Structures are given as structure tokens and as C-alpha cells.
Amino acid sequence: MKNIKFLVIGVFFGIIMTKSEAISWYRIYEMFKFQSFHMYGIIGSAVAISMIFMYFFKNGAIKDYLGNKINVKDKKKGFIRTLVGGTIFGLGWALAGACPAPIFVLIGHSIFPIIIVLLGAMLGAFIYGLLSKKLPN
């Protein structure tokens, strides 16, 4: 039952993703063609407001629900892995018009072919797991 709050956050985020149109394949195409400000406005303002939150997390003004300081984990370092991995993801993001969260939101839209994308993404993560020790970082 302690997880119910994450169900509520998920519902909220699913609604935002739909109403913002960020889960639309067309919006992703338009973004990569630089034909509209819409997606840049969404991501840019999300990052800008998040920066303010991060500032208050770091200086301790905002604590978590238990009163502990909020620590933001460092991302894994490695130039090749982030650039090459990012580029591979970018190819898939543009082709499917969806990143991982929107895949699930689109299932809620009854767009069932997106389940093929989801199964493919699980397969991709599986392939990464198999190769992870052999890939350059």
C-alpha cells in the first residue's frame, strides 16, 4: 500500500504526457525538424523549473517526506557510453515517436501496436545486459 502514491503520480504523469501532446509521434517529428517550439518549450521549462528544485534539494531547504536531505545520484560517467547509447536511443525515439514513459501512456490510449515497441525495448535492454561487460564505457 505504501506504493499507492506512485500509482497516483503515474496517473498524473500519464495525463500530463497526453495533454501536453509529448506522446504524439507527430510532435517528435516536428521537434527534430525544428518546425515548432512546442517540445522545446516543454522540455526547456521542465528543466528550468527542475533546476530550482535541485537548488533547494542541495541546500537542504526542501527535505524528503521523512525529513532527510535529498541527494541526487550522480549519473554513470563515460563519454562513449553516453554518446553512443544516446545516439542509438535517439534513432529509436524518432522512429517510434516515443521514449519509455510514453510507450506506457499510449497503451492506455489503446494503441496496441506500441506493445511491439515495448517488447522490442525489453529485448534491447536484455541485449545490453548480455553485452554490458564487453561494451566500451
Added chain:
Amino acid sequence: MDIILQPWPWYISGPLIAFVLFLFFYFGKSFGVSTNLETMCTIAGAGKVSDYFKKDWKERDWSLVFLLGLIIGGFIAINYLSATTNIDLSSKTVQELADLGFTNAGTSFVPNEIFSIENMFTLKGFSILSIAGILIGFGTRYAGGCTSGHAITGLSSLQLPSLVAVIGFFIGGLVMTWVLFPLIFG
């Protein structure tokens, strides 16, 4: 109510996404979606094949609950909170897509040319969907995050790897839309 039923402008949606990030950290977690793909592999039994997936998925059950919420949220939003499914695309986008063979661009969230049930059972249609998925799954895990983990969380906490990852997202996205789309759909 009509304000809710219409599409939301970016300056409402973007800050709300930041608020979702806040909620994750407030409840002691971090904001990121693509790690779940690994968790789902673990549940599907991938630990039998590779030690990489030998993890206790129950430690991440909260995140799977979040995914379930996404599905429910999408269902509620499209069925009860949307007066229209028209996407107000730029006219240039609509014209370009028509030239690529996408008719009626922007009258639904996703194009029928890729996401219709009939298309899913053709070799080309199935290949596009599954290859896109594999690229997403492999790429996000190799890069260590997707749009939520790198672009939103990583950039806002001023992490250099995330900037590199986002540059990669754009290299891949630009190559796909500018170079590969005319070959795939043209």
C-alpha cells in the same frame, strides 16, 4: 473545464513535469523510466541467462506501480479529458509528412501508417516497431537513462554525462528524421 479539455500549452505542461520530478525526490526516489525495462527483463526470467539481471525486482516494485499509473493516466486523459485528438502541428510539418506518404497528419496522436493494427502484421510495419523498440531499450540502458533520467533530471542537476547523452539523443533523432525517414517511408 474547457481549459482542461483542450491541449495544454508548453508553459503549463513543462512545469507540471518538473513537479512530478519533485514528487519522486520528495518520496525518496529518483525520476527515471528506462531502468524499468531491465526490471521487466528480470521478472521475465532474464536472470537465468545473465547475472546482469539477477536482481531483486521487488526493490523496484514502486516504479512498476508508476508504470501501471501511466497506463491508467493515459486511458483517463484520452477518454475523459480530451475534447479533441487533433494535434496543432505546423503546416510545414503536415505538408512534409504528406510528401512522405503520411496522410491526415495531426488528426490523431500517432500515424495510422505506423500504428494501425493491420500495419503491425506486415513485415515492414512489424520491423519498424520492433527495431525502434530495440534501439530504445539498448540505447537507454547503454546511455544510462532516457528523456526523464538524462534530459530532465540530469540536465537540471548540471551533470555532464547527461549533456553528452542529450547531444546523442539529438544526433540519433536528426539522422533518423532527416536522413533515414526519406529512405524508409519515401
